[in-house]
Amino acid sequence: MNDNVLLKVEHVTKIFGQGDRKFTAVKDINLTIHEGEFVALLGASGSGKSTLLRMINGLISPTEGAVYYRGKAVHGINPYSTMVFQSFALFPWLSVLANVALALEARGDMSQERFSRAEKLIDLVGLDGFESAYPRELSGGMRQKVGFARALAVEPELLCLDEPFSALDVLSAESLRGELMELWTGGSLPIKAVLMVSHNIEEAVSMADRVIVLGKEPGRIVAEIVIDLPHPRSAKDSSFEVLMDRIYSAIAGHTQLEMSEVGTAPGSPGLTRILPGSSVGALAGLLEHISGFKAPYDIYKLESELGVETAHLVQSIEMAEMLDFAVVKSGDIQITPLGLAFAEASILTRKELFAQRARRVPMIQWMIQMLKAVPSGELPWKVFYTALQPEFPDETAERQLDVAIDWGRYGELLDYDDRDEMVSLDVSNRKEPTVSA
Amino acid sequence: MFLRQRIFRQPSGEGVGFGKGDLAVLLLIAVILYFGLQLALGTPAIIEGPEINLDPAAVPFYALMSIGRMLAAYILSLLFSIIYGYAAARSRSAERWLMPALDILQSVPILSFLPVVLLGLTAILPQGIAVELAAVILIFTSQAWNLTFSFYQSMRTIPGEYLEAAAVFRFSPWLRFKQVEIPFAAMGLIWNSVMSWAGGWFFLMAAEMFTLGDRDFRLPGLGAYLQTAAIDGDTQALIIGIVTLIIIIVLLDQLVWRPLLAWAARFKVSQVSDDNPPTSWFLSSLRGSRVVTFLNMRLFKPFNLWLDRKLNRPPQHISSLEPDAERKRSLLGWLMLLLLALLLGYGVFQAAGMLVTVPLEQWGQIVIGAGATLLRVSIAVLIALVWTIPVGVLIGTNARAAAILQPIVQIAASIPATALFPILLIRLLGVPGGANMAAVLLMLLGTQWYLLFNVIAGASAIPQDLQYTSDLLLLKGWRRWKTLILPSLFPYIITGLITASGGAWNASIVAEYTHFGGEITQVTGLGAQITSATAAGDFALLLAATLTMIVLVVAVNRLVWRRLFRVAEDRFRMDQ
Known part of the structure; x- marks a missing residue:
């Protein structure tokens, strides 16, 4: 039965950085892709889905474990796979025809026929007439079609798609998805399997035969869901909704006890939770929206109701959970009394409520304590950054501080002066010297 | 027209202070200088250059010679920059040494090397070849660094997805070079080539005729022609020479750089169409020409295909x-490193031995000279600031003024200051304090354009909505300058100042000590000390003064300019 196994990922772990600045992107991943399958890798940002895709492609190599293609370990770029990029990666100085033909030239084909072959592929994706156009003259959807044509030109067995629709507007994305599915299910492509990275749940459910859900910290597989609905699929079907719900519950998880929900302070034992990079504005919007629902509410519905991306939604929900403004269980969200109070409060009361909860976030608590320990009540940004570095990769540490300062500023707990890069206690938060009578 | 792209951006290195790498590079430079001086000991005491013929008929020949020197140096620079930039961008371990080295090299006042290079080369080579080579080396050192930085930065900033696409689609090294690396580097390389040529003319004019005591280094070329004409008081020849120079520069601009820029506009990465892409009448006429189409079909295309077939081997x-x-260094690597360290150690020891012989009194003079030159540089830069800010803002914000002033400014800026220097000297040498005035003026002439172009770029980059807001708030006069214009200009002024002050230090070598019409005029200054020490054959003093200047310039760069630059980047950049 293993005859048609195309790709096998065995115990793959990827660690970036060296020494005490290590960061585990994905940990112990196992997955198999068979011929004829369309597999979607789904996960919030930071779950390592792009890292995994690049290891499968050979663009980066695993720290531990191995990727096997048709039973052979992959070293360097896998010659049987190709990729469609989120940002298209078309060469702006080449025409559509030259962009597609370039993929053939790379295979050593310098014959004149390469142009007619490229033309056929351009016809296939429905861009006939645009051969001599330059990428800048095309819409996003058309550019991505060129990306597909270029990928097909090398007759790959495994087609890797790296969020191919997320740089497109909603309508172009929808129509391009439909056209791709038509080509794929119609069997007119030489491709043996498709692996798509996505952060859009509806997209994954509507296209894939199997959805692999990645969790984060570190990136790992948290669920594998087979989608056995016939094509074309409709998001309105109840079976479709059930699957969306299941995937959301896998991605959003459920609210933990406060201890583990907020994590521990940097430097102390236990996992320091990464602060979700969501803004107070987005949080307020979310809470206002769900304040009307008395019963737990399906998260997947929020996506279209609020018109936000899955990734942003998940971050806002995480923020609400961390601050105890909402609880999440099996794909449903419910606002807490505190959250309700926040949603209905005035601007100033909101700040107070927020400050109360934000004070309990270990990261912010830790910063306040450090600031209180110095007489001046201010410390260079660098101090915090250096302290965070052992626990987070560089960019994350910087983003973490940005988020913490942002939250602290809103809650009037912390202040930051960009000129001298000093973090300080907010004036209102500074301990007044006690005056004895 | 393309002023916005003319921002002379100094690549900001890692730190503001001095690092280990910096120290090593400075020591290396000291050692090279020392060995150069050792060579220079063998230089003949009297050298006579070839006669320069002031007959206008000789001008085309001189012009061709000058262009030939520039071209040779430029080709060298281009090769160097591609190889060096490639190495630094490709290998982390190489990058750690190559980039700090480049950073120091570009802030070293190049002209301070001229005496050593000239003397060293004449000692080992026939005089004609030596002077020729010294000129080419000097121009090379003025052209290579910014080209290298540009290429390196282009290599490092190729968007990741293009590198990934090149890998996934299995591009051969040739295909990657042709379709990814060169296109991404083209714009930067061409703009920097324009700058390099401008800088090159400045140094060529100085290098073609250089007198050190009884040694008269001279090369048949436009620079020597101009200086001779000035000495002989031949106004007609002087005018012919300068006009020829301007014609050459304008022709190069119109027939080489503009077409190249217009052609390279296709390599702009942005996926949106440019509103007014650079144009070139020459390129357009080339494109329409039948001869060119014929040549393209019969020559260029087949050659390109042949090259592709030869070089495009699927890996x-x-x-x-x-x-x-980080790979472990091999035994051979360690041995090489040890050898290098030993050589460096020996050189440092020897150079230090030479420096010790410089009496304390002379060190005192060096300090005074450094102070005097610093003062002159500051005055020149201040004068430049005072006039370039208002004029630059006028050109940058007022289309009508720009239409009139821009062409004038561009022509004026294209004349290398060193070509005008002899004229300045004739006018000023009789006047009391004239030598000082001439020195400051030469510094000013050589550096003000950097500032002006930056101010224009900054002024034209002030966002329209901020201008409207200021109008609505009725911000006028000084308040408008304080709240809108000066903060917007700040990053541009700083970038301009960095280049300008570097140029001024450089100019001090030729500005402070002049040998003109058989008469030596000298003012107190580090530049004068360097040149006079060479003339007198006092190599210990020469080494001391040159090193002082290098360290001073690098230190000012690190401690003042780079800090200001960082402030400018952090606080006053518009595009955040």
Whole structure:
């Protein structure tokens, strides 16, 4: 039965950085892709889905474990796979025809026929007439079609798609998805399997035969869901909704006890939770929206109701959970009394409520304590950054501080002066010297 | 027209202070200087250059010679920059040494090397070849660094997805070079070539005729022609020479750089169409010409195809894109390093031995000279600031003024200051304090354009909505300057100042000590000390003064300019 196994990922772990600045992107991943399958890798940002895709492609190599293609370990770029990029990666100085033909030239084909072959592929994706156009003259959807044509030109067995629709507007994305599915299910492509990275749940459910859900910290597989609905699929079907719900519950998880929900302070034992990079504005919007629902509410519905991306939604929900403004269980969200109070409060009361909860976030608590320990009540940004570095990769540490300062500023707990890069206690938060009578 | 792209951006290195690498590079430069001086000991005491013929009929020949020197140096620079930039961008371990080295090299006042290079080369080579080579080396050192930085930065800033696409689609090294690397580097290389040529003319004019005591280094070329004409008081020849120079520069601009820029506009990465892409009448006429089409079909295309067929070999294996982990140095590597360290140690020891012989009193003079030159540089830069800010803002914000002033400014800026220097000297040498005035003026002439172009770029980059807001708030006069214009200009002024002050230090070598019409005029200054020490054959003093200047310039760069630059980047950049 293993005859048609195309790709096998065995115990793959990827660690970036060296020494005490290590960061585990994905940990112990196992997955198999068979011929004829369309597999979607789904996960919030930071779950390592792009890292995994690049290891499968050979663009980066695993720290531990191995990727096997048709039973052979992959070293360097896998010659049987190709990729469609989120940002298209078309060469702006080449025409559509030259962009597609370039993929053939790379295979050593310098014959004149390469142009007619490229033309056929351009016809296939429905861009006939645009051969001599330059990428800048095309819409996003058309550019991505060129990306597909270029990928097909090398007759790959495994087609890797790296969020191919997320740089497109909603309508172009929808129509391009439909056209791709038509080509794929119609069997007119030489491709043996498709692996798509996505952060859009509806997209994954509507296209894939199997959805692999990645969790984060570190990136790992948290669920594998087979989608056995016939094509074309409709998001309105109840079976479709059930699957969306299941995937959301896998991605959003459920609210933990406060201890583990907020994590521990940097430097102390236990996992320091990464602060979700969501803004107070987005949080307020979310809470206002769900304040009307008395019963737990399906998260997947929020996506279209609020018109936000899955990734942003998940971050806002995480923020609400961390601050105890909402609880999440099996794909449903419910606002807490505190959250309700926040949603209905005035601007100033909101700040107070927020400050109360934000004070309990270990990261912010830790910063306040450090600031209180110095007489001046201010410390260079660098101090915090250096302290965070052992626990987070560089960019994350910087983003973490940005988020913490942002939250602290809103809650009037912390202040930051960009000129001298000093973090300080907010004036209102500074301990007044006690005056004895 | 393309002023916005003319921002002379100094690449900001890692730190503001001095690092280990910086120290090593400075020591290396000291050692090279020392060995150069050792060579220079063998220089003949009297050298006579070839006669320069002031007959206008000789001008085309001189012009061709000058262009030839520039071209040779430029080709060298281009090759160097591609190889060096490639090495630094490709290998982490190489990058750690190559980039700080480049950073120091570009802030070293190049002209301070001229005496050593000239003397060193004449000692080992026939005089004609030596002077020729010295000129080419000097121009090379003025052209290579910014080209290298530009290429390196282009290599490092190729968007990741293009590198990934090149790997996934299995591009051969040739295909990657042709379709990814060169297109991404083209714009930067061409703009920097324009700058390099401008800088090159400045140094060529100085290098073609250089007198040190009884040694008269001279090369048949426009620079020597101009200086001779000035000495002989031949106004007609002087005018012919300068006009020829301007014509050459304008022709190069119109027939080479503009077409290249217009052609390279296709390599702009942005996926949106440019509103007014650079144009070139020459390129357009070339494109329409039948001869060119014929040549293209019969010559260029087949050659291109032949090259592709020869070089585009699909690779068997393409490795992952990750940066190579720090590899352990091999035994040979360690031995090489040890050898290098020993050589460096020996050189440093010897150079230090030479420096020790410089009496304390002379060190005192060096300090005074450094102070005097610093003062002159500051005055020149201040004068430049005072006039370039208002004029630059006028050109940058007022289309009508720009239409009139821009062409004038561009022509004026294209004349290398060193070509005008002899005229300045004739006018000023009789006047009391004239030598000082001439020195400051030469510094000013050589550096003000950097500032002006930056101010224009900054002023034209002030966002329209901020201008409207200021109008609505009725911000006028000084308040408008304080709240809108000066903060917007600040980053541009700083970038301009960095280049300008570097140029001024450089100019001090030729500005403070002049040998003109058989008469030596000298003012107190580090530049004068360097040149006079060479003339007198006092190599210990020469070494001391040159090193002082290098360290001073690098230190000012690190401690003042780079800090200001960082402030400018952090606080006053518009595009955040």
